[in-house]
Amino acid sequence: MILSGKSRVAGVMGWPVGHSRSPRLHGFWLQQYGIDGAYVPLPVPPDRIEPAIRALPALGLAGCNVTVPHKEAAFRLVDLLDPAAKRIGAVNTIVVRPDGSLEGRNTDAFGFRENLRDGAPGWDPAAGPAVVVGAGGAARAVAVALLDSGVPELRLVNRTRARAEELAADLGPGVPVRVIPWEWRASALADAGLLVNTTTQGMAGQPALDLPLAGLPPAAVVTDIVYTPLLTPLLKQAKERGNPVVDGLGMLLHQARPGFQAWFGLAPKVTPELRRFVLEGL
Ligand code: ATR
Structure with a gap:
């Protein structure tokens, strides 16, 4: 997509940000839907996070994702918070509102839930x-999503x-x-x-x-938020004993949906093509 004077611009603020998959992920959707927009890495060191966030409306940006180590700082710096961000105590998505105020959201719990729904449709909470x-x-x-x-x-x-x-x-x-002591973690898996x-x-x-995993019921779903590798040793062990497993890549893909929709005005879909494209970039 060639940019124009009307291009909507969003990005991801992090430090370092070079490892982020978000530009590739949002870039795929922008191209797929033919949207006049851009999604760029925004490398912001910790001592510059406040001016960087305050600059979003001044620069006319649509908003941004926020990643390590800035999610708690973003929580403190935005003007209003959605209920998920309030409960989690962190912001991963900022939307610049028409009046220039900053809305902080947290879409990680949403991403986790949607990934589980995709990967284990039979799971009964x-x-x-x-x-x-x-x-x-x-x-x-994850705790908020599960509750x-x-x-x-x-x-x-x-x-x-x-x-x-x-x-x-x-x-x-x-x-x-309930908090279970680390020494008793194996017994926490019973039932x-x-x-x-x-x-x-x-x-x-x-x-x-x-x-x-010896004490884990055979029908229990096992999921990992790690996605490099896709099949972590934990998921491999679970799969070998017959438990349904869900890898963590989908959480990354789904958590990106609400931000994309807010900035670019279209609800994007998580498809096998998107999964493949993001995986190729890992
Ligand atoms: P994030 O915010 O991405 O979840 P984090 O705050 O660094 O990352 O948390 C990492 C988690 O991995 C913590 O729960 C940490 O346990 P501690 O609270 O005891 O540090 C856990 N973790 C890291 N290394 C671990 C290890 N070798 N064994 C068990 N847990 C570990």
Whole structure:
């Protein structure tokens, strides 16, 4: 697409941002739908995040995605927050409104839910407790998504127990959350309906997640938010014992949809072609 004076421009703010898949992903949609727009990397070091975010309306940008390490800073700097961002405490999508104010959204929980819907259409949230391994930013979004889906119990397992306790407290009183000590992680899998890895373990170059699956019910769905490699050691182990598995790539693809729609005015689709195209760039 050749740009014009009317091109809508969005991008992704991160530091570093060179590894981001978002320009390729949004670029595919812009081309596929013939939209007069651009989606560019916006490398912003941590000490420049405030002026960078404030500059969005001044530059006439449509908005941006926000990635590591800026999601919490963006949460503090925008003018208004959507309910998901409020609950997760982080912003991954900023939309510049017609009056120049900044709306902060979080689409990670949406992306996680949509990926699970695509990859495991038969998963019933009521089937059993959901086990979430990890307590970082990604775990927050996953926990919110699962509570919204109506799981009967959320079991949080994290190497550093205090972080899991903090996440449980932030999710609020009256929600069915239990923190399981790391030493007992294998027993947390008994009667589970879903297992999610939100840690970096299993990523290319990292050791596999140390979690024996022997106690996991055979029908439990296993998913990983890591997508390099697509089949992580955890998913491989789960697949070999017959559990349904869902890889993490779809979460990346689906979390991008609401931003694209807000900036460029068209609801994009996650298709096998898009998956292939993004995979080729990994
Ligand atoms: P993100 O925000 O992307 O989720 P993060 O905040 O760095 O990333 O969180 C990484 C998660 O991976 C944490 O839950 C971390 O556990 P700790 O809270 O104990 O640090 C988990 N993690 C990282 N390395 C790990 C390891 N070797 N074994 C188990 N968990 C690990």
